[in-house]
Amino acid sequence: MVFALRVDQKKIPAKIIKRELEIAIEKKKEEHGRDFLSKNERSELKEQVVDIVTSKTPFTTDLYHVTWNANTNELLFFASPKNAKELFETLFYKSFELKLIPLFPFSLANFKLGCFTEQEKDKLLTLTPSGVR
């Protein structure tokens, strides 16, 4: 089975918010003939600026491919961002009620590679880092 995880999100650089906020603050000060704005006024202005900039920013789409071999219970997720992986794990569980087991060195040896006897697996558990040199 081949499918993809699509993530649409609006990425707004903090620099743009900061620049637009400075412009909005100066404009308001001019309109009211004042030299400064209170903390609450600045906070309200920031909310307005964020809303306006967000509405004008288009979505960016990320697509992460997935292959799932249901015969071997193996799934490959073609993405490196950690948040994409976590999102996929959550969505996969919600969709199929199946929990994914990430493969890393220990789990690969313990779960995937079927060539080890129980005795060898017990030995694996007792390993400690090698003292080279």
Next chain:
Amino acid sequence: MDIATMFNKYAFLGHEFLTWLWYASENTPEMLNVLKNKKTELTVGNKVVIVNGTLQAGRSAKVTIQGEESDLKEAMVAVKDGGWVSDIYLRLNVDQVKYEFTLDAQELKISGFKCSERVTIEKDDDIDGAIMERMHLISGALEFIDLAFEQFIKFRINDKWNSQILPDLSGWVCGTESTAAGIPLNKRVFS
């Protein structure tokens, strides 16, 4: 034991595996003939990252050797100083197919994957076949990693790891041939 505990407690296995992979590719390539009826050749490419410090405590310093003109001797010095490989750029040939990718120690995750065989789609009807072909090509590299790791684990849980392989690896790192088992490295038979 939960997944997170296993991940942290045995993180050293990934680092030791990549360091061994580098050692084996240069000294005992026959150890890496893990794919049945296929000719395999592995060489280290132009990027090696070494971590130095307490891996399990998460306190570590990184040394990155990267670039076309990079000299892996510098990476070797970092290993000699107690470091372990955390990322390594590999060139793998399986029969006629050439792969290049970076392998990371923590998750054995592949990045920057390149394959010499290209799959082209000329008609919409070709898509299914192209996906299968692409998956077949990718699985060639994944199978090698799995089997090489299996080979490493077999050595790692064997008494020979401490008596033979580790002294050889140390000798290679320090530039002095190990005399473990009283047999020169190039005459050893690993099983």
